[in-house]
Amino acid sequence: MERLIYMNRKIALLTKHNKGKVIKPILEKETGCSLIVETRFDTDKLGTFSREIKRPKSQMDTARIKISKGMKLLKTDIAIASEGSFGSHPFVPIPWNVELVLLYDKKEDMEICGVYEGAETNFSHLKTNSFNDALIFSEKIGFPEHYLILRPDNEYSKTIIKDIDSSYKLKDAFSFCMSKSREGTVFLETDMRAHANPTRMNNIEKATQDLISKLLSFCPDCGAPGFIVNEKIKGLPCELCGLPSEMNLKYIRKCYKCKFTKEQLHPDGKFAPAQHCNYCNP
Ligand SMILES: [Zn+2]
Ligand SMILES: [Zn+2]
CATH class of the missing domain: 3.30.1490 (Dna Ligase; domain 1)
Known part of the structure; x- marks a missing residue:
């Protein structure tokens, strides 16, 4: 049975760059909320991609500032914010885009973040x-x-x-x-502003879809939304020597509400390829 978790709730979105275009239709359809777009606040004050204004905070903290301003201006107890970053991939010299779509439910004190990360960008x-x-x-x-x-x-x-x-x-x-x-x-x-960059807008939509799929995974014990992996434990044994590697041994999901936890053993297979082993392949 489908459950509209935010039926009759208003969610604030602070944006100057028309991000509601991709966020609103899917979020409203999948959660039953009504998304209210707020344009009165100049989000460029928190930093611009073209460097006239430096972003003083991290990507995540900037999203949190937008959320609290959005809730204040629209008097809601739940808000959503999107924040992107562009640069080089951490290891390979290719352009890299990270998009966060963050949701904060003040009533439940629950924060959950949708992410897109990838090389689909024209950043140059x-x-x-x-x-x-x-x-x-x-x-x-x-x-x-x-x-x-x-x-x-x-x-x-x-x-x-x-x-x-x-x-x-x-x-x-x-x-x-x-x-x-x-x-x-x-x-x-x-x-790189969303309204000026359809490729980025697309990535914001993907991050929104990730947020929705995280929201719509429910705690098996109490049914609360957002039952997602919040801890990854390393140490998958190496296929050759059996020593613990840097790969994930298990995932742990924890309910923010009732604290029910569930382990998922071997999310990436039972043994780590020897190339990930510090002993066989130092
Ligand atoms: Zn629960
Ligand atoms: Zn090994």
Whole structure:
């Protein structure tokens, strides 16, 4: 039987960049809530991808700030926030996007986070003096559906042109930045704001789906939502020598409400391949 866990509850979402577009339909359908989008607060004050304002807090803490502001402005006891980050993959030099969609239910004191992590992003930049190279770059990143941001000189210039979403705006912005440039170069970069970047919007939707599937896993004992893995215990024995490896031996799920716990042994198989063993493959 399907259960709409947030039937008749209002959930606040603070966003300036139209994230409600992907979050609202699936969250309302799967949980029965009504999602109220709040645009009065300028979320750019908490940090911008284009570096005019540094994000002082971690990705998770920034999402928490948005949640508490959203609940305050809309007078709800539950809120949701989305926060993204872009950079390089921790080990491989490829662009990497981490999207969090965090939900906090104040009434239940329950926090649960949906995550997307992956290389599906157009995150990139180019410094050039050639308009032709700029055009090639723009095609590569999926312009004009994906917007561009331009600056004269380099990534640190105080002069910044956003909302470039057509070829004539790109041409104008490029000439303007060239005329302002001391180095004779223009710095182009992908706009990572959700409304300006359909690829990112897609990833926010995936993180929302992850949140929903976590919410809709219920405690077998008391039926509370959000019965998810919250501890991973390492030490899966190596297939050759049997010593504990860095791989997961078991997962532990714990109910936030009744504290019921459940172990899942061998989530990734019974033995660790020898390449993960510190003894066989140091
Ligand atoms: Zn429970
Ligand atoms: Zn071994």
